Structures are given as structure tokens and as C-alpha cells.
Amino acid sequence: MKELIQKNKLSVAILTLPLWILLYVSLEPLTHAIVYSLLSLPQNEHLTNAIYFFIFEVPKVLLLLTLIVFAVGIIRTYFSPEKTRSALEGKPLFVGNIMASLLGIVTPFCSCSAIPLFLGFVEAGIPLGVTFSFLIAAPMINEVAAVLLFGLFGWQTALLYVSTGLVIAISAGWVIGKLKMERYVEDWVYKIKADHIAVEEEESSFNTRIDRGIDAIKDVVGKVWIYIMLGIAVGAGVHGYVPENFMAGIMGKDVWWSVPLSVLIGVPMYSNAAGIIPIVQALLGKGASLGTALAFMMSVIGLSLPEMIILKKVLKIQLIAAFAGIVATGIIIVGYIFNFVY
Amino acid sequence: MNIKVLGPGCMNCKTLERRTIEALAALNITATIDKVVEYSEISSYGIMRTPGLVIDGKVVVQGHVPSVENIKGIIQSSIQPTA
Numbered sequence: 001m002k003e004l005i006q007k008n009k010l011s012v013a014i015l016t017l018p019l020w021i022l023l024y025v026s027l028e029p030l031t032h033a034i035v036y037s038l039l040s041l042p043q044n045e046h047l048t049n050a051i052y053f054f055i056f057e058v059p060k061v062l063l064l065l066t067l068i069v070f071a072v073g074i075i076r077t078y079f080s081p082e083k084t085r086s087a088l089e090g091k092p093l094f095v096g097n098i099m100a101s102l103l104g105i106v107t108p109f110c111s112c113s114a115i116p117l118f119l120g121f122v123e124a125g126i127p128l129g130v131t132f133s134f135l136i137a138a139p140m141i142n143e144v145a146a147v148l149l150f151g152l153f154g155w156q157t158a159l160l161y162v163s164t165g166l167v168i169a170i171s172a173g174w175v176i177g178k179l180k181m182e183r184y185v186e187d188w189v190y191k192i193k194a195d196h197i198a199v200e201e202e203e204s205s206f207n208t209r210i211d212r213g214i215d216a217i218k219d220v221v222g223k224v225w226i227y228i229m230l231g232i233a234v235g236a237g238v239h240g241y242v243p244e245n246f247m248a249g250i251m252g253k254d255v256w257w258s259v260p261l262s263v264l265i266g267v268p269m270y271s272n273a274a275g276i277i278p279i280v281q282a283l284l285g286k287g288a289s290l291g292t293a294l295a296f297m298m299s300v301i302g303l304s305l306p307e308m309i310i311l312k313k314v315l316k317i318q319l320i321a322a323f324a325g326i327v328a329t330g331i332i333i334v335g336y337i338f339n340f341v342y
Numbered sequence: 343m344n345i346k347v348l349g350p351g352c353m354n355c356k357t358l359e360r361r362t363i364e365a366l367a368a369l370n371i372t373a374t375i376d377k378v379v380e381y382s383e384i385s386s387y388g389i390m391r392t393p394g395l396v397i398d399g400k401v402v403v404q405g406h407v408p409s410v411e412n413i414k415g416i417i418q419s420s421i422q423p424t425a
Contacts, residue, residue, distance in 0.1 A: 080405075081390035108405070112352040113391045115381045120390035192385050215406075313381055 009210040031056040050240025068147035073216025096130035101169035104137030129177020137169035140302030145273035168330035184319035227275030235282035251288035259335035266299030295335030343373035348394035355393040365413040
């Protein structure tokens with residue numbers, strides 16, 4: 001039996017899908033039954049609403065997350081920093097910014113690899129601005145966030161998030177390139193000579209790809225589930241107890257400073273994409289406008305203090321400040337545009 | 343045999359080092375293990391993802407943490423290169 005599964009992982013994976021769908025659609029009726037029949041909680045009470053929110057959202061978000069992380073884990077096996085680097089070599093500036101941003105979304109990237117990756121790109125002669133487009137897109141446009149937005153708010157919001165993220169990554173990278181800030185990269189970076197050619201990728205049978213998908217689930221969901229539960233608990237509290245339109249005063253569109261303020265608050269905060277979305281959902285439910293909420297989310301996940309501390313090893317402070325400033329400005333502009341349009 | 347574990351000290355590099363030590367013990371092979379944490383040295387190996395594993399100067403793993411079993415296999419094939 002185990003042999004059978006080993007050889008036909010794809011089929012097993014496909015067969016699990018109907019089970020997932022079944023679970024997903026039963027969530028609402030199940031939650032209703034638990035909250036109102038099993039626990040007999042009184043309707044329309046703050047606590048009931050908060051509990052309902054929590055019981056419904058936690059399994060729903062975890063299910064969505066598992067599916068997407070698996071799918072993206074598999075997609076990622078088709079990409080590697082080496083392939084991305086070869087694809088970007090020699091490309092003219094603006095095209096390079098666009099490609100780098102798109103590739104940033106799908107190339108496997110963890111923040112501790114930010115430096116080796118940066119060094120590898122510089123060494124291959126990829127322009128600084130193009131490298132930055134990649135570095136901006138990779139953490140800010142997160143597939144986990146996109147799917148959660150899709151699951152909680154619909155495809156338009158998810159698309160909005162991805163496209164504005166891309167626009168910011170492309171333009172910020174381009175601007176940084178135009179500023180000719182190469183002299184703010186630490187000198188030793190340009191002196192590196194790689195002595196060895198790194199080993200190329202492992203065999204890419206589809207079974208291996210599925211293994212990677214499962215690794216990704218264990219890795220991401222394993223690390224993130226607790227933040228999701230915390231985020232949803234906070235969201236549940238806001239949902240149940242904070243009066244409607246409470247947020248409209250601080251984060252609504254009529255308050256002109258809500259966008260820059262949210263971004264300022266978001267920059268030093270660091271959360272993985274999964275944990276912040278339930279909070280965003282709760283804020284939106286209480287009158288925060290879409291632009292402000294999105295700006296807040298993007299500044300939390302796109303600009304992180306830990307990442308900048310890591311980058312300090314290869315970049316001088318002026319370049320880090322420019323990077324943070326330009327990206328923050330981009331996010332603020334996007335926030336205003338959406339408040340205006342919606 | 344000289345083994346280097348490349349990585350700045352995050353969870354993954356520590357796990358890689360631990361599993362490598364286990365694999366060596368299981369195979370009864372002695373080797374010196376160096377931890378390379380300086381980025382300037384890490385990137386001289388040409389890798390773009392940490393953690394990395396280098397056996398006798400050759401990069402054999404980059405970007406993920408194989409199981410102890412896999413590492414054993416890797417160590418063994420570096421002793422007897424496959425024909």
C-alpha cells in the first residue's frame with residue numbers, strides 16, 4: 001500500500017481534493033450547529049459573535065492556507081534563484097524591473113537568503129534597481145496573503161493586492177536604479193569572486209515536486225498556524241466587541257492622515273502574511289477603508305525591521321533608508337488611490 | 343573529510359549541522375565540521391540560498407535541509423563518486 005502511494009503521489013493528491021472541498025463547504029453549517037445548537041449561545045451578543053467568528057474562521061483559513069501553500073510549493077519547484085538570475089542577466093532596465101518583480105513572487109525566498117541572493121545577483125552584473133525590484137516583490141507579494149484575501153474578500157481584492165504590489169516593486173526598483181546608489185552598497189560586495197560553481201538542481205520528477213509541496217505545508221502551516229489563531233482571536237474580539245464604524249474615525253477615508261499613519265505603524269511591525277489578514281478583515285468590518293487597510297497590510301509584510309537589520313550587512317544606511325522610504329511612499333500613494341476610487 | 347555548513351545561524355542551518363553530525367555518526371566517519379557564518383565567505387561558494395553544505399570543497403546541498411538519510415547518501419556518494 002505504501003509502495004502504491006509512493007509511486008502515485010499525484011493521484012493521491014488529486015483524490016484528496018474532494019475531501020477538502022467537502023470540509024470547506026461544511027464549515028458554515030457546522031459552525032452554526034456548534035454555536036447555536038450545541039453550545040446554545042444567545043444570538044446577537046458580543047461574545048457569541050466573537051466566538052462564531054473564531055470557530056468559523058480558524059478552520060476556514062487553515063484549509064485555504066494548506067491548499068495554497070501546497071500548490072505554490074509545487075509551482076516554486078519550477079523556479080530557482082539561479083534560473084531567475086540567468087533570466088535577468090542583460091535585460092534592459094525597465095524590462096528587468098518588471099521581470100524581477102514577477103519572478104520575485106514565485107522564486108523561493110526566505111529572509112535569511114536575502115543576502116546570498118543579493119550577492120549572487122550583484123555578482124552576475126544585474127543592475128541594483130532590478131535587484132531591488134526582486135527584493136521588494138518577494139516578501140510583499142505573498143501567495144499566502146493573496147489567497148487569504150481571495151478567500152475572505154473575493155478575487156477583486158486579491159487581484160488589487162497583487163497588482164499594486166507589482167506596481168510598487170517595479171517603480172520603486174526603477175527609481176532606486178535611477179538614483180544611482182551603487183556607491184551605498186558595502187564595498188566588499190563588489191569584490192566577491194565566486195570560486196565555485198554551485199551544484200545545479202536535484203532531479204525533478206513530479207513525485208519530488210509533491211514532496212516539496214508537502215514540505216512547504218509542514219514548514220509554513222507548521223510555523224504560521226499559531227499566528228493565524230492569534231490573529232483570528234484578535235479579529236474575533238474586534239468583530240464582536242468593537243462597534244461598527246469605530247475604525248472609520250481612525251482608518252476611514254475621510255481622515256486624510258489615515259493612510260500615512262497606517263503605513264508608519266505598519267513599518268516597524270512584522271507579521272507573516274497569514275497572521276495579519278484576519279486583523280485586516282476585522283478592521284475592514286469596522287469601517288476602515290480598503291485603501292488604508294491594504295496600505296497597513298503591505299507595510300507590515302513588505303517592510304520589516306528584521307529584514308533591514310539583515311540588509312545592513314551589505315547595504316549602507318543611506319540605501320536602506322532610501323529603500324524603505326521609497327517603498328513606504330509607494331504604499332501610501334496606492335492607499336490614497338484606493339481610498340479615492342472606492 | 344572536511345565539511346562546511348554555510349549559513350548565518352538561522353534555524354535551518356542549525357538543523358542542517360545537527361543532521362550532518364548525526365549522519366556522520368551513523369556512518370562512522372570522522373570529519374571536521376566548520377560553520378561558515380560570514381556572508382562574504384558564504385557567497386564565495388556561489389550559492390544563493392542558505393543553508394549550504396560543502397564536502398571537501400564541493401557544494402552538495404543548497405537551499406533546503408535534507409533528512410538524515412539523504413545526508414548519509416550524499417556523504418557516501420562524495421566518498422565514492424558514481425561512475
